[in-house]
Amino acid sequence: MSRAETSRRGSRPGRAGIRDVAAAAGVSITTVSDALNGKGRLPDATRRHVREVADRLGYRPSAAARTLRTGKSGLIGLTVTTYGDEPFTFTEFAYFAEMARAATSAALARGYALVILPATSRHDVWSNVALDGTVVIDPSDQDPVVSELVRQGLPVVSDGRPAGSLPVTAWVDNDHEAAVLGILDHLADAGARRIGLLTGTTTDTYTHLSTTAYLRWCERVGQDPVYEAYPAHDPCAGAVAADRLLARPDRPDAVYGLFDPNGTDLLAAARRYGLRVPDDLLLVCCSESTVYANTEPPITTLSLKPRRIGTAVVQLLIDAIEGVESDRPVEQVIPTELIVRTSSQRRPPRTTVSPPRSPEDR
Amino acid sequence: MSRAETSRRGSRPGRAGIRDVAAAAGVSITTVSDALNGKGRLPDATRRHVREVADRLGYRPSAAARTLRTGKSGLIGLTVTTYGDEPFTFTEFAYFAEMARAATSAALARGYALVILPATSRHDVWSNVALDGTVVIDPSDQDPVVSELVRQGLPVVSDGRPAGSLPVTAWVDNDHEAAVLGILDHLADAGARRIGLLTGTTTDTYTHLSTTAYLRWCERVGQDPVYEAYPAHDPCAGAVAADRLLARPDRPDAVYGLFDPNGTDLLAAARRYGLRVPDDLLLVCCSESTVYANTEPPITTLSLKPRRIGTAVVQLLIDAIEGVESDRPVEQVIPTELIVRTSSQRRPPRTTVSPPRSPEDR
DNA sequence: GTCGTTGACAGACACGTTTCTGCAAGGTCA
DNA sequence: TGACCTTGCAGAAACGTGTCTGTCAACGAC
Structure with a gap:
């Protein structure tokens, strides 16, 4: 009544x-x-x-009312790095896309949704969304965003081992040094005498660790380092750097490229200089793209397993949010996978250059 | 006191x-x-x-309290299509990544953040997040998610002209029919006599419109259609379909591939059959990837301009959310761009197959 | 000297949930 | 038969804002 x-x-x-x-x-x-x-x-x-x-x-x-009452929003931030003017960029395209896809999928499976946020400290956006926690991709040393989030008591899990004393809740990463060393050994086993590196000028951990590992390997085996660095976010610069690397007087007979497009860039540069792959030049690059299975020749790639990383990061974060005592270690190293294709294998018996056969021949 | x-x-x-x-x-x-x-x-x-x-x-x-009070959360949903088991997939990789990047960037510039959500009607996730509006990518006919959102009074803007009578607030799309016709004419101008199509088995609007345009063009010029369809979300199926297309007795002398990886797939298939590109086979595919600038030969691609689409979609949505009376039309057609490279141009004077020259020759 | 007007602030309510506390009815046991 | 527990539900207090309404002092005009 x-x-x-x-x-x-x-x-x-x-x-x-x-x-x-x-x-x-x-x-x-x-x-x-x-x-x-x-x-x-x-x-x-x-x-x-x-x-x-x-x-x-x-x-x-009402999601807002529920969030206000319970203190849980079911939202997870996904922070991506920013380069220069571009307010927000997916560098290493396929890697990020795959990682984000796996992360989204894993989050949804546990009832969470992902919010894409820039690494810049635009407070107005960050404070306008109620987050339960955040995934940070490759945080820089002393990242102010991470510090602020931790100060608010939010769990933060990073893709990439945090540099310095960044107080993240957990992290997941590849063993980049081991991966580079493995590739260099692989190339040396295939007969490479002078291995070059195509690397980046940025200061992120991935670039830094990989380059350092390369330099140490060179020192160990007594090879002079041969490398070219370029701003990884500029695709044109990659082609130019690949060209520079092969134009050097101490031209390498094998190259490892740290970034996704380096494979096609190096292949194109090799063609310009009349170098046959893999006969005159062995090639490996780090990529998640499947196009390298069908290039001429197919190119050996290193996969960082972004799907496993994306999944692991989200699981760790949600465990932390929900206070679950899981048996997952808070520092996880995901193994990389070297997908060996023609470009890094010298053909042991030198066959004639066979014209492609039509299926009727089989 | x-x-x-x-x-x-x-x-x-x-x-x-x-x-x-x-x-x-x-x-x-x-x-x-x-x-x-x-x-x-x-x-x-x-x-x-x-x-x-x-x-x-x-x-x-507190974002939650503010949202509860004001009714605005500053969050925009980004819905992506789902295929089969994969709970969530970025098909047409580079397209989606670029589109999402532009959309995120545009949203952040106006103070909004993007939430990635699956197209499935998992109510528990959808109702757990307070959205001000939603971007829907390629909604299917009678999409239940769209209907539900509209019923709640939320603005919905779609990437892709909505099929049927889907009541979206606004939409942005390319003129896919015109794009296909333009490519077919381009190939015919280059000397193609029988143009094949590599298409998909899915029922989305893009695939449907493009295939229909191809069939109508064939009818108009009096060519028998030559096409192969495969499930676009399966990369291996693409390679197989490309092979099938070139193995047919009525083998086409030019092919347009609707999906991103079709270019390398077709190139690999052509090599298997001993077909030279562009001499024996003209090639065009729809892709946002830059790898096709450096393949051998470089492949002509159609760009759908995902960055312009992502930006436009978000601007329209935020205008609708804020009730802004903008001069932007609520139905926008973004022009496509054909990036003509070697694979679709017959060399007018038939030169000898020149071995790659080293730069010293210049 | 009183009355409206304006500036600068305080009180209180509403947003829509979740959840703690509590109450009445009915069953069980000494 | 009362003490006590269980069941089934209602009342009301938060959660942290934004904002409507109202109060109090100062001030000029009649």
């Missing part, structure tokens, strides 16, 4: 509130909440009745 | 509320809110003082 069926003045026609459901079902707000969330102690009949009424009214609980 | 300096029992050490700021500044909650949001009528001295105190306390307004 005293209950207001009109659910106050501001009742939007398209949005039914929990009060409307309670009124329509003839029960209290508490009962509706308990029935829909599977809490409290209610007989199944009441539970079913409330659910049926809620469905009929098309009731959707 | 009666004011509680301890800000109630549940005061988290890392989180200062608006009450704490008010108490520390010696003013009321109203004054703090007005000072920080630039409303009300306050002397500049008070405004500055409040801001200074808020900064000192590291005050960040």
Whole structure:
């Protein structure tokens, strides 16, 4: 009687509130909440009745109100690095796309959604969204965003071992040094005498670790380093750097490229200089792209396993958010995979250059 | 005196509320809110003082509370299509990555953040996040998610002209029919006599429109259609389909591939059959990838301009959210760009197959 | 001297949930 | 038969903002 069926003045026609459901079902707000969330102690009949009424009214609980009350939003931030003017860039395209895809998928499977955020400290955007935690990709040393998030008590998991004393909750990374050493050994085994490196000028951990590992390997085997660096976010610069590397007087007979497009860049440069791959030049690059299976010749690639990384990062983050005591280590090293193709293998018996055969020959 | 300096029992050490700021500044909650949001009528001295105190306390307004109060969350959904088991997939990789990048960038520039959501109607995820509006990529006919969102009164902008009578707020798309016709004419001009198509088995609008345009073009010029279809989300199937297309007795002398990896797939298949590109086979594919500038030979590609599309979609959506009366049309057609490279041009004077020359020859 | 007007702020409510506390009815046991 | 527990549900207090309404002092005009 005293209950207001009109659910106050501001009742939007398209949005039914929990009060409307309670009124329509003839029960209290508490009962509706308990029935829909599977809490409290209610007989199944009441539970079913409330659910049926809620469905009929098309009731959707307000995410904002739930977040305000429970303190959990079900949202995870995904922070990506920024280069120069571009407010936001997916460098290492296929890597990031795959990683983001796996992360999104893993998050959704546990009921969370991902919010894409820039690494810049634009407070107005960061503070406008209620996050339960954040995934940070390759944070820089003393990253202010990470510090701020940690200060607020939010868990932060990073893709990439944090440099310095960045206080992240957990991290996942490849063993980049081991990967580079493995590739260099692989190339040396294939007969390379002077191995060159195509690297980046940026200061991220991946570039730094890989370059350092290369330099140390050179020192160990007594080879002079032969490398060219370029800003990795500029695709044209990569082609130029590949060209420079092969134009040097101390031209390498094998090259490892740290970034995704380096394979085609190096292949094109090799063609310009009349170098045959793999006869005159062995080639490996780090890439997640499948195009290298079908280039001429197919190019050996190093996969960083972004899907495993994306999945692992999100699992760790959600474990931390929910306070789950999982048996997952908080510092995970994901093994890389070297996909060996023609470009890094000298053909042991030198066959004639065979013209492609049509399937009828088989 | 009666004011509680301890800000109630549940005061988290890392989180200062608006009450704490008010108490520390010696003013009321109203004054703090007005000072920080630039409303009300306050002397500049008070405004500055409040801001200074808020900064000192590291005050960040609660996004959830603000959303609950104002009804605006500053979040935009980005819905991507789902294929089979994969809960979530970025097909047409580079296209989606570029589109998402541009959309994120445009949204951030206007103070919004993007949430990645699956097209499946998993209500638990959708209703857990407060959205101001949604971008839908290539919605299917009678998409239940779109209907539900519209029913809730949320604006929905689609990338791709909506099929049927889907009630979206606005849409942006390329003129796929014109693009296909342009490519077919381009290939015919280059001397193609029988043009084949590599297409998909999925029912999305892009595939449908492109295939239909191809069939109509064939009918008009009196050519028998020569095409192979495969599930676009399976990369291996693409290679097989490319092989099938070139193995047919009525082998085409030119092929257009609708999907990103088709270029390398077709190139590899052509090599297997001993077909030279472009001499024996003209090639064009739809792709945003830059690898086709450096393949041997470079492959002509059609760009759908995903960055312009991503930007336009977000601008339209935010205009609708904010009720801005912009002069932007609610149905936008973005022109495509054909990047003509070697693979679709017969060399007018038939030169000898020149071995790659080293730069010293120049 | 009183009355409207304006500036500067405070009190209180509402947003829509979740959840703690509590109450009545009915069953069980000493 | 009362003490006590369980069941089924209702009331009301938060969560942290934004904002409407109202108060108090100062001030000029009649």
